[in-house]
Amino acid sequence: MKIRGGIVAAGVALLAAAAPALADSKGDAKSQVEFGINVAQRGLWREAIYRWEKAVELDPTYAAAYNDLAIAYEHEGQLDKARKAYEKAIELSPNNEPIRQNYELFKEINDRTTVGKDK
Incomplete structure (x- = not known):
């Protein structure tokens, strides 16, 4: 029984140690997003993309980072990546109206552009 108690105690200790790392x-991730916003405002879109990609790597649940990343991809003409990033942002935060509006505008513009290219 002592071994089992030791294992439980070790597991709790590992969880406690992991909590600050998660935080x-x-x-x-938040710092990366803020830095990305700063450089994007100065027109440094590739650096912004790098920062926002890092942010979603650090926190894959960060919907706002995916939204920012989608905007940057869109600005750089990487439309497939933009669409995927918008879709991920909406998946993570389905009731986030600004993200939905950004995605709807993206689709409206790109669907219109795509239709024109087919003809």
Whole structure:
């Protein structure tokens, strides 16, 4: 019985140790997003993409980071990547109206552009 108790105690200790790392990861992701916004405002879209890709790597549940990434991809003409990033953002935050509006505008513009190219 002592071994089982030791295993449980070790498991709890591991969870307690992982919690700050998870918090640090989310904090680091937020810092990456903020830095990405800063450089995007200066027209440095490739750097912004790098930062936002890093943010979603650090926190794969960060819907706003996927939205920002989608906008940057769209700006750089990487439309397939933009669509996937918007879809991921909506999957993570389905009731986020600004993300939905961004995606709807993206689809409206790109569907119109695509239709024109087919003819």
